[in-house]
Amino acid sequence: MITAEFGVVPIGTKETDLGDYVSLAVQAIKDSGLKYEITGMGTQIESDNLKNLYTAIQSAQEAVFEVGADRVFTVIKVDDRRDKKIRGLNDKVSTVNDMLK
Numbered sequence: 001m002i003t004a005e006f007g008v009v010p011i012g013t014k015e016t017d018l019g020d021y022v023s024l025a026v027q028a029i030k031d032s033g034l035k036y037e038i039t040g041m042g043t044q045i046e047s048d049n050l051k052n053l054y055t056a057i058q059s060a061q062e063a064v065f066e067v068g069a070d071r072v073f074t075v076i077k078v079d080d081r082r083d084k085k086i087r088g089l090n091d092k093v094s095t096v097n098d099m100l101k
Helices: 019-032 050-066 089-099
Strands: 002-011 036-039 042-047 071-080
Touching (some): 002 050, 019 036, 019 042, 042 050
Antiparallel strands (some): 002 042
16 A cells, blocks of 8 residues: 655745645545545545556646646655555554554
8 A cells, every 4th residue: 555645835826825726636636536634734645556646646736737826836755565455544543543552
């Protein structure tokens, strides 16, 4: 399972509120069919292959361009773990929570 966290930031917008842009980027991820979670600082997604993961992120970035952004800054963190077949976002959180006392 491949997991990733990414954030798409339009640059040069007229307002500091970016919610409209972020919601369009997240809608593109939702439309991809990949499992995703929104956090206060980015969006996390799961995929069983890199092509689908990168295609979904590309769609999110393009969605921001399509509504008028002239420049988009995207940060991507990818965890491609191949020694365990099923290791999604919830599994990672559960592992840490189980270790807490």
